[in-house]
Amino acid sequence: MTKELEHDDLSETAETGKMHNITSKAGRLAMELSAEKKRLAQELEELQGEYDDIKPLTPTGTRDWYVKWGSMILGVLGVFLISAEIYLFGQIAYLISAIGWIYVGMQWGDRAIMIGSAISGTAVAMFLIENPMLFSQFFN
Numbered sequence: 001m002t003k004e005l006e007h008d009d010l011s012e013t014a015e016t017g018k019m020h021n022i023t024s025k026a027g028r029l030a031m032e033l034s035a036e037k038k039r040l041a042q043e044l045e046e047l048q049g050e051y052d053d054i055k056p057l058t059p060t061g062t063r064d065w066y067v068k069w070g071s072m073i074l075g076v077l078g079v080f081l082i083s084a085e086i087y088l089f090g091q092i093a094y095l096i097s098a099i100g101w102i103y104v105g106m107q108w109g110d111r112a113i114m115i116g117s118a119i120s121g122t123a124v125a126m127f128l129i130e131n132p133m134l135f136s137q138f139f140n
Contacts, residue, residue, distance in 0.1 A: 064104050067104055067107075078092075078093035098118070
């Protein structure tokens with residue numbers, strides 16, 4: 001009977017040792033996983049910062065994006081047409097461009113774009129109003 005008790009005590013001690021060993025391994029693995037998780041989170045944060053540095057600041061594919069690029073093309077076209085002495089179409093293209101940029105400035109909340117475009121658009125509109133002969137030459 002004493003042998004049986006000793007055998008049971010040894011079995012319990014061996015099982016407790018195994019459990020302690022398993023718990024220790026699990027604890028070490030948990031600590032390693034935690035450290036790796038922190039390292040990966042820091043690396044992800046660094047990569048996100050690099051991406052934010054190089055990504056475009058304005059949204060793409062939205063209505064204001066299309067208006068912005070259409071207005072830019074019309075503005076350049078208007079300048080070239082005016083340089084080629086095709087004043088009526090050049091002024092109209094530039095006026096539409098200025099209106100488009102005012103819209104973009106309103107969408108972005110950028111007063112500088114709105115004011116600059118409003119001033120140049122007003123100047124072009126005043127030129128068209130003061131020179132009605134441009135229209136008469138076109139329609140005759």
